[in-house]
Each structure stands twice: as C-alpha cells, then as structure tokens.
Amino acid sequence: MNVLFLCTGNSCRSVLSEGVFNHLAPAGWRAISAGSQPVGALHPRAVALLARKGISTEGYHSKSWNDLPVTPDIVITVCGSAAGETCPAYLGQVLRAHWGVDDPSHVVGTEEEIEAAFEHAYRIIRARIEAFLALPQGLDKHQLKQELDRIGGLSVS
Structure with a gap:
C-alpha cells in the first residue's frame, strides 16, 4: 500500500503526515509526500x-508530484482552508480523500503560539493516521473511501 500525502509546497503538513504514517504503519505500507509547487x-x-x-525524516525532501518513486494507491490532500488555500487535484486513477489541516507555518505570533500551532497540526495528523491504520482489513474501495472521508473530519482539542 502506497499512500501519497499531497499539498502545495511539500514542506510542512505533508511531510508531518509522511513521517507519522511511516513511523506507525505496518510492514508493506509506505507513505510519501509531494507538492504541486514544492518549495524545495x-x-x-x-x-x-x-x-x-x-520520528526520522532521513531521506525526506521537498519534491514535486511529478517525481514520485512509486504510483500511489491512495492520495490524501492535507491543504487547509486558511488563507484561501487551494488543494492540488491529483488526476491519477487512485482513491482520493481530503484531510484538511491549517498550515502552521503561516501562523504569526509568539514563539509559544507558533509551536502550539505546529503541535496542534501534528496531533490532528496523528489522530487521523491512527484512525486510518485501525480500519478493518478487507474494506472494498467504496467503504474505504467513506472511512477516509469520515477520518478527514476528525479533530482534536
């Protein structure tokens, strides 16, 4: 199973998602991240x-969705709604879901406020990935899509 976490810049939320997923996923499951306009x-x-x-980020780098080492089975966009972000639309024949997370790198404030924004984004991403990995095996594509959409609505306090 190859999961692509996709956003525009591939520097923050998609990288957090890739790292958490790879840290928690069972053998044979792999996440990669990419962006439609990677910041580099x-x-x-x-x-x-x-x-x-x-969680290791060894070997991770900001990359374009045009430079993927594998074809994803599932694409999860993590762009948020803050600042009028537009999520890229991956057009391959894959299962798609949207797990919007506001970009903590855009937060302006004290050091504590910025760190809190990054921690909050991490907790949302981790909770969603844990819910994904806890799904029963053997779901058909329709059931999996419904579950991924439901998981995209999970929040943390």
Missing part, C-alpha cells in the same frame, strides 16, 4: 517536531 526545502519546525517525537 522541508520546514525546519516540522523536522524538529518530528525529531522530538522520535
């Missing part, structure tokens, strides 16, 4: 947050 570098706060959680 991982956000240092996202990398530092994952490191604090014991």
Whole structure:
C-alpha cells in the first residue's frame, strides 16, 4: 500500500503526515509526500517536531508530484482552508480523500503560539493516521473511501 500525502509546497503538513504514517504503519505500507509547487526545502519546525517525537525524516525532501518513486494507491490532500488555500487535484486513477489541516507555518505570533500551532497540526495528523491504520482489513474501495472521508473530519482539542 502506497499512500501519497499531497499539498502545495511539500514542506510542512505533508511531510508531518509522511513521517507519522511511516513511523506507525505496518510492514508493506509506505507513505510519501509531494507538492504541486514544492518549495524545495522541508520546514525546519516540522523536522524538529518530528525529531522530538522520535520520528526520522532521513531521506525526506521537498519534491514535486511529478517525481514520485512509486504510483500511489491512495492520495490524501492535507491543504487547509486558511488563507484561501487551494488543494492540488491529483488526476491519477487512485482513491482520493481530503484531510484538511491549517498550515502552521503561516501562523504569526509568539514563539509559544507558533509551536502550539505546529503541535496542534501534528496531533490532528496523528489522530487521523491512527484512525486510518485501525480500519478493518478487507474494506472494498467504496467503504474505504467513506472511512477516509469520515477520518478527514476528525479533530482534536
């Protein structure tokens, strides 16, 4: 199973998602991340947050969806609604879901407020990935799509 976490810049939310998924997923499941307009570098706060959680980002880099090493089975967009973000539309023959997360890299405020925004985005992503990985095996594509859409609505406090 190959899951693509997709956003525009591929520096923060999609990288958090890739890291958490790969850290928690069973053998044979793999996440990659990409962007429609990659910024070319991982956000240092996202990398530092994952490191604090014991999650490796070794080998990760900001990349275009045109440079994927595998064909994804599932594409999950993680763009948020803040600042009028538009999610890229992956056009391949894949199962698609949207798990919007507001971009913590756009938060302006104190150091504590910015760190809190990154932590909140991480908690949302982790809760959704844990819910995804807890789904029963053997769901058909329609059932899996329904579950992925439901999971995209999960929030944390």
